[in-house]
Amino acid sequence: MTPPAEASRKDLIAALDIGSTKVTCVIAQGEGAEGMRVVGIGTYRSSGLRHGVVVDMDATETAVSNAVDAAEQMAGTRISRVILGVSGSQIRAHRLNAEVSVAGHAIQAADVVRVIDSASAALREAEDRAGIDSVPIHRIPVGFAVDGGAGVKDPTGMFGENLSVDILLATAAPGPVRNIETAIQRCHLGIESLVVTAYASGLSCLVDDERDLGVTVVDMGGGTTSVAVFVEGYVVHVGVLPIGGQHVTNDIARGLSTPVASAERLKTLYGHAMHAPSADRELLDVPLIGEDEDGQTNQVPRSMLTQIIRPRLEETFELVRDHLETAGLFSAAGRRVVLTGGASQLNGARDVAAEILQRQVRLGRPLGLKGMPDAAAGPGFAACAGLLRYGMMGVPFDRGLDRFRRPFANPDAGAPRAPRATSRLGRLGQWFKQNF
Ligand SMILES: Nc1ncnc2c1ncn2[C@@H]1O[C@H](COP(=O)(O)OP(=O)(O)OP(=O)(O)O)[C@@H](O)[C@H]1O
Ligand SMILES: [Mg+2]
Incomplete structure (x- = not known):
């Protein structure tokens, strides 16, 4: 029931994924029946969210405006509204x-x-x-x-x-949505649609057969792990769990008394969730908290990383399994699981998922998006690519939901958005107007 009018958009489509570790904006040019082509992308470190929920408005605004600016510069055009991903445990x-x-x-x-x-x-x-x-x-x-x-x-x-x-x-939950909408509003952007990010990831990573036969997408982000279940071509469930790659990093930092930045580096370079005998013999240099760069380091066997990483991944997939069981979908959700999101790149994640979920597991990345730079073709960009796909195809009837919104307590929340400045100077002007 996809209306052909929306499937052949020829205007600019902009997607904004505000994640717990990075904010990404992708701008695509609709090419009618030919699909769409990415013309701009910007990504910026995110520090204003916890488990997908805004906890620092200023930091979120800065990250959004930097990511959007970079995408606009690359595209050589400006955008006025975005398809916005929502996650968060509520x-x-x-x-x-x-x-x-x-x-x-x-x-x-x-x-x-x-x-x-x-x-x-x-x-x-x-x-x-x-x-x-x-x-x-x-x-x-x-x-x-x-x-x-x-x-x-x-x-x-x-x-x-x-x-x-x-x-x-x-x-x-109204609070988190309102906060994220406010951050967008403060960047003088409008919202075309809100889309649950796990659903978006499914739109970008799955092939039709998977969606038809039944599949669970698990998007493993920094602060959240979100799931979407597809059966007979439709999404039948979405959910978000407040656990992600940052927990693994923090476990390593705590377990090895090393700074978070060094724990992140150790995780991505040497981390593995499955034990290998050779990892007992390989020693890693681990900087200690409080020491400067060429200060004292500890030597630990690489297998120690596995001992720290594996329990957290097991816990993550057990939570996914419990979540699906509670939703009554564990057996209905098909024989396949597709892992995506930045944290799915952790070596061995796929094996742990297969063991705990007892499913065939594959790693997913955004499929068939023309013009997407290689650096953004990985699983961490699946949600953003899916937001674009949602914008391109639309879902009939998944609109007009504002009629079912209860008004936010603050009457200003529903006020029309300020027009977006058309230049950097214009935006500065708006900032002056609002602040003085
Ligand atoms: N090569 C890698 N190996 C292991 N983990 C990785 C790798 N690359 C990125 N990660 C992890 O992926 C996580 C970030 O994933 P992603 O970019 O999908 O998160 P996000 O969208 O910002 O957050 P969320 O969706 O939870 O709000 C981080 O915890 C990071 O450590
Ligand atoms: Mg994400």
Whole structure:
């Protein structure tokens, strides 16, 4: 049910992934039926987030504006709005079913919107009754039924009395969404869509057969590990766990009494999650905390890194398994797992995942994105590439969710965004206006 109009965009599409370790902005030129071509990319170290949630607004704003500036410079153009990735541990997925009467007439798009709206309204009522506040992020139909006949992919044009929809509704906690939106607003950018990053990673790394047969994408980031489950071509679940590559780095720093920067270096250069006998004999020089660069170092066998790394990875995949079991999806989620995200590059991660999840595991990276520089073709850029793909293809009905948003407490939050400055000087002007 992808509308061809959106699938053939010819304008600029900009994606912004605000991760716990890096902020990435990618700008692509839509080329109609030919897809799209990346024309600009900027990435900047992120220090304002913890587990995918903004904890330092100024640092987040700086990282966003630097990443966007770099992408704009490379593209030789400016952007005014972005498709924004959302993660953070307060993403919730709800599977609902709703039904409306169509009184025997041919089902039209308006009936489909009606049944989807009724599912969104039902969730909102249930949350209101339970005193839960949330922001709707996605509503993705997973299948329709006409008069009880399930498995309908597109009901428009069919005749029947009742139309029902099985739908995935994804929501997020209002605070984190509001903070991230404010950071974007402060950079004078608008938001075209909000997209859960694990879902985006699935859009960029999976092949159609995987999505059809059932697959779980595990995006292993710095501060989060997010999952998205695809079955019969649809995303049926998304979730985010507050654990990531930074935990492994911190474990190494603590375990070896070494600075975090040196722990990160040791992890990426020598880290392995699987034990190899030769690693007992190989000695690594480990700088000690508090010593200057050519100060005292410790010599430790490389196998010690494995002893530190492996338990954390085991814990991560056990949490993924528990999360899928709680969602009732562990057996439904297919025989395959695709690992992506920067932390999936840790040597041996794939073997630990296969052991704990008992699945066939492969490593995923963004597929088929023209013009993506080699440096950004790795698994750490899967989410950003997927945000672009989401923008290119669109998901019918996954729009207009603002009607189901409860207003934020601050009435200014809904105010129209300031126009984005058209030049660096203009932006400086806006800064002066806002600050004096
Ligand atoms: N070669 C490598 N080997 C092991 N780990 C790596 C490697 N390269 C990057 N990482 C780890 O990947 C993590 C960052 O991944 P990524 O860029 O996907 O995170 P992010 O999107 O910024 O964060 P999040 O998605 O959690 O908000 C870091 O913890 C980093 O240590
Ligand atoms: Mg990420």
